[in-house]
Each structure stands twice: as structure tokens, then as C-alpha cells.
Amino acid sequence: MGVTIRDIAEKTGVSITTISQILNGKGSRFSEATRNKVFQTAKDLAYKPNFFAKNMVTNQTNTIGMIVPEVTDPFFSQMVKGAEDYLNAHDYMILLCNSSQDSTREDLYVEELLHRAVDGLIIASPNILASNVFTQLETLHKPYILLDRKRHHREEGNIFIDDYEGGYMATEHLVALRHTKIGIITSDDSFYSVEERLQGYQGCLTKHGISASTTWIMEGDQTMSGGYIATKKLLETTDITALFVTNDQMVVGAYRAALELGITIPEDLSIVGFDDIELAEYMAPTLTTVRQPIYDIGKTAAEYLLRAIQNPTEKMANKKMPLKLIVRESAKRLEAE
Template identity: 70%
Template structure:
């Protein structure tokens, strides 16, 4: 059974009112001796404050809401871990909502998190939230950080990587290995980050004087299934290398090629994007462009806590570095 303030009062001889004020950080009028006696007793007795009562006094729940499009996606699970680890170190809990890429569900979760009085929100989504959601956030004066969104929606406090440069970097790697027929798997949704990777691919191909055939460009959803389904069209196109714009699609492509008896990288070189944990353990290990996924989540949490503590402070933007990780899935033609 949990310890009550009354039991601490009985042990210390200090009034219930005084103990309540001291434990809630409002005990300035009491002596250091009294405060120390109360705090020591609370610690020795493993006292845990009533969550709801504390919230009414401090107007803080020490809870952050986080909305992600697919919690089973290795990218987002790693991002959530980065945010959660940072928040835990600062005595915050995370309330995680999985929208399953459903825009209406996503909007509803934001409303529900506001109703549950979270101190702030991290919203990781490629979707455009309804304008009334942002109106509610502003009405409640609730700080929030957007991730994986159109950059013009957030002028400050942006956390981003240069997706254009990443797409260029991946394509350049394949071209340096002698490949000129380079395919690409893009998203069948208008995700800005994938579009910018695609733009980087086109820029590199143009710089190399290569005319891109429309057959080299295949759309799919950003899942293993999307990569698997893209495989047949790419094989028919005669490409010698493929840039999958995320690692999950590369995993799906691996499976398709395995089923067809196509060897990586002897018959087809493959490069991904993200560097999820699985990439290193694929056969052969996947060459990819590494995003600092864990760091993105941690920085989002850092920015949000800063917004909560200093709501009037102008937030800086942070551009995180991408790194080409060369493994065994690409080779010279």
C-alpha cells in the first residue's frame, strides 16, 4: 500500500499542510531542518505523490504525448526510444500513440492527448494535420515538435537531415562503382523526404550525363511489401543497381531477388536509406545512408522540454548529418 502524507506527518511531527507544501516545492517559509526532515522521511518511506493531486497543484503532469505513424516500423521504434530515453533522464514519461498511417486517427490522438493534459507533444508524421488541431494546440498553449513533416510548416525548432544530399550520396556511390543503369524505389505517397531523396538521385544522374528511363523509377509503399512488389518491374527494366529510398523496401527487394535466384551484389547492387538495426544483419549486409534516427528522437525531446521551460524563447533549427555506410550489397559492375 502506498505511503500517505498523513503517515509522514505522524513520523516527523510536521503538519500535513507543511508537508504538502514542502513536497510540492513550495516550502520556502520553512526552515532547512524541517524541509530536510520531511524529505528524508518521504525518501525512507518510499513516498510517491498522488499523480492527479500533484497535477492540480503544479499544472504539470510530467507526461509527453508522442504520435507516430507505425510503431512496428524499425525507423519509428528507434526514434521513440531516443525520445523516451531522453525524457526518462529528465523525469518525464511518454504516452505513445500509433496512428497506423491513418490521418483521422492521428488527428483524434492529438485531441485525446490534449484532453489528458500532457505537457507537450512530439508528432512524427508525413500527413497534414487538420488546421483545427493546430488551433487547439495554440488555444491550449501546448508546445509541440513536428518530425517528418513539410518543412514550411515549422519555421523554428526544426530537426532535419538533408534528404536531397542523401539521395545524391547514395546514387553517387553506385555511379562510382561503374553503374549507369540505376533504378530507384520511391514512395507512392507524396512524402517530402522521399521526394527530396528522389530529387538527389535525379541530380546525380543528370550530373553524370545519364538519361533516366521511366522504367527505372518504381513506386511502392514504404514497407517490405512495397520493396518486394517493386522487384519484378526493376528486374524487367535491366538495371544493374537499385537505390531503395528506405531500408525496409530494401529488405523486401532482397526477399524478391532471393526467390528469383538473383545474387546481391554479383547480379544486382542494392543500397538503402536509414540504417535501421536490421541492415547490418542482412545477407549480405546492406550498404545504406545512415540517418541518426535515435538522435532525432532525443533532440526532439530536448527541444520540447526546452519549449516547456521557456515558452517565449526562439528555438534554433538543427540539421543532423548523414553518413554513407558501405557494406556488402554493392560492388563494381
């Protein structure tokens, strides 16, 4: 059994009521000597307050709820790590929920996390939660941070990247390497961020006077197998020389599809990805990709949320996270015919 307030009382001769008030930050009326004696004894005995009892006194749990669409996805696992490292350094714990890209499940998780009295929520999802969920969050004055979703929901406190810019950046790199037959692996338009990357791809081709064929665009699930199936279908039906894959996890499948078809990267097919997950620099050949600062996005979300908890009236500026093209070995200059 752990150390209790009664143990501290027996050691110090101070009443249980006085010790409780001091340890809960309500002991200013007691002498400095008494407060110091209580704190030092609690430290010596390695006392930890009962979690639920403390919650009843302070109305805080020091717990943050975080919802991600797929915890096994390297992108989201890195984002969670960024948030968790920051929160742990500030004595907060994460309750992590994996929605498996199910919007109904997301709504349920929000309800359950609120029921468990989390101090705030970080929601990373391409889906749009039911409006009554946002109403409930705002009615309860529960701080929350939204990631990877449309930014029109509220005007401040958004953390985002410019997906159009990223799609444009990836495509322009391939155009600079003299490619004019550039395909793209994307996903359905419910993933608005990927849709914006597609628009960036199309905008870049238009600017450079390249007439894009609709056959160069192939949709797939945002998984390795989704990338494999979509890339194989695209390569079997087109004569593209370059490919922009809208997330790095799908690129793993794209590499496998090219291998099975006897297509060598980058000699026969140049590839650019998006995200720069850890695996990207260990692929063969190493992957050229658009890096978004995944860890820092999670860390910044946690920082914003704690500020919102501690200063609920503070207005927070939107934060656009930087993108950077990381040039490695998977794309090469097309030789003139």
C-alpha cells in the first residue's frame, strides 16, 4: 500500500486536514515552516496523491485525450510521440484512442473522453465530427486542438500545413527533372488534405503547360497495400516516367508494384513521396519526399492545448508548419531524347 496523508501526519505531527490543504495548494494561511515540513516529509516518503481524490479537489485530471485515425500508421505514431513527450514533461498523461478512420467511432471517443474528465483533447482526423460534438465541447468549455482537418471550423488556434503547396512542390521537382508524364497516387476526396495535394499537382502541371491525362491519376487506400494496388494498376495502363505518391506509407507499396513489373527506380520511374516518415531514408533507393514536421506538429498541438487549459481566454494565432523537399535517390533527371 502507498504512502498516505495519515503517514505524513504521524511523521510531522501536523493534522490531516492541514496537510491536505497544503498539498492541494490551499495552505497559504499556514506558516512557511509548517508548509516546508509537510512538503519535505511528503518528498522523503515518496508520497503520491490519490488521483481521484486530487481530481475532486482541483477539478483537473492532468490527462489529455488524443484521437488518431490509425495508431499503427508511422505518420500518426510520430505525431503522438511529439505530443506525449511534451505533455509528459509537463506532468500530463495521454489517453490515446484509435478510431480506425471511423467517424462514428471518433464521435463516441469524444463522448467517452469527456466522461472520463480529460482536461482537453487533441483530435487528428480527416473526418469531420458531428456538429453536436463540437457544440458539446464548447458548451463544457473543454479546450481542444484539431489537426489534419478543414481549417474553416474556427478562426484561431489552428495548426496546419499547406497541402496545396506540398503537392505543387513535389510535382515541380519532377518537372525540373524534365519529366512531362507524371502520374499521381491519391485517395478519395474525403481526405481533404490529399485532395489539396492533388490540386497542387494539377496546378503545377498547368503552370508548366503540361496537359495532364486523367489516366495518370489513380486512387488507393492510404496504406501500403493501397499504394501497391493503385500503382500496379497505373503502371500497367500508362507510360508515365514519374510518379507523385501523396503519402510515404503508400510509397512502400508503390516500390513493390514497380519491382514486380520489372520497373527500376529511378532509372525507369522517378518517385516523390509526402511526409518523410522515418522509413523514407532507409528505403532502396532512399526516398525523395516532401517533409512535414510530424513530431513538431504533435508537440505544438500539445503546447497549444496546455496554454488553452491554463489561459482559457487567451487568443492563439494560427500556426502554419513548414514544408521542405528532401532530395534523395528515388527521382532522377530524364535524359533528352
